[in-house]
Every structure is written in structure tokens, then in C-alpha cells.
Amino acid sequence: MANTPQSAKRARQNAARFAVNKMRRSRIRTYLRKVEEALASGDQAVAAEALKNAQPELMRGVTKGVFHKNTASRKVSRLAARVKALATA
Structure with missing residues (x-):
């Protein structure tokens, strides 16, 4: 419990x-899940999109400020490597 007005x-x-x-994290995870689902389906064009x-x-x-730069990169x-691997497989 806050003790002062400032706190x-x-x-x-x-x-x-x-x-x-x-909310931002949830939105980002949704986009990542869509990529994962596209990869699982095996459709390279959909995965790339x-x-x-x-x-x-x-x-x-x-x-x-939700993610660190290196984490996102x-x-x-x-993900890009996995999408690219779909093209060759």
C-alpha cells in the first residue's frame, strides 16, 4: 500500500x-503465433507474408520498451531462417 501521495x-x-x-506484448505474440502456424502448415508464401x-x-x-533490441532481432x-528453410525443403 502506498504511503505518500507521490507513491x-x-x-x-x-x-x-x-x-x-x-496489450503490446499480447499483440506481438499474436503476430508471432501466426508465423509459427504458417511454418507448421508448410506454406512458404504464407509464412513469408x-x-x-x-x-x-x-x-x-x-x-x-517492451522488448530489448537484441531479443527482437x-x-x-x-524466424527468417526457418521461413527460408521452407523454400529449400
């Missing part, structure tokens, strides 16, 4: 920020 305000701000970040849509969302998460890189 009460900070608690409110943290709760609001948590809700926004939770899903990755093309997911990449800006991941990077937007970086600019908004790593995810994009690994």
Missing part, C-alpha cells in the same frame, strides 16, 4: 503502463 501516483502510473505493455507483417510489430515493441532472424 500512490507512481502505483497508478505503473498499473497503467503495465496494462499498455501487456506472416513474417513480413510480424517484423514491424516486433520492432515497434522495441521502440516502446534474434526472434526475427530465427
Whole structure:
């Protein structure tokens, strides 16, 4: 429980920020899930399109402070490699 007006305000701000970040994380995970589903289906064109849509969302998460830059880059890189592997398989 907050003891001062300042700490009460900070608690409110943290709760609001948590809700926004939770929404952003959920949105990004949805895009990533779509890429995973496309990869599982084995359709390279659909997977490439899903990755093309997911990449800006991941990077937007970086600019908004939801993910670290390297984390997002790593995810994009690994997904891109898997999409590329579908083309050769």
C-alpha cells in the first residue's frame, strides 16, 4: 500500500503502463503465433507474408520498451531462417 501521495501516483502510473505493455506484448505474440502456424502448415508464401507483417510489430515493441533490441532481432532472424528453410525443403 502506498504511503505518500507521490507513491500512490507512481502505483497508478505503473498499473497503467503495465496494462499498455501487456496489450503490446499480447499483440506481438499474436503476430508471432501466426508465423509459427504458417511454418507448421508448410506454406512458404504464407509464412513469408506472416513474417513480413510480424517484423514491424516486433520492432515497434522495441521502440516502446517492451522488448530489448537484441531479443527482437534474434526472434526475427530465427524466424527468417526457418521461413527460408521452407523454400529449400
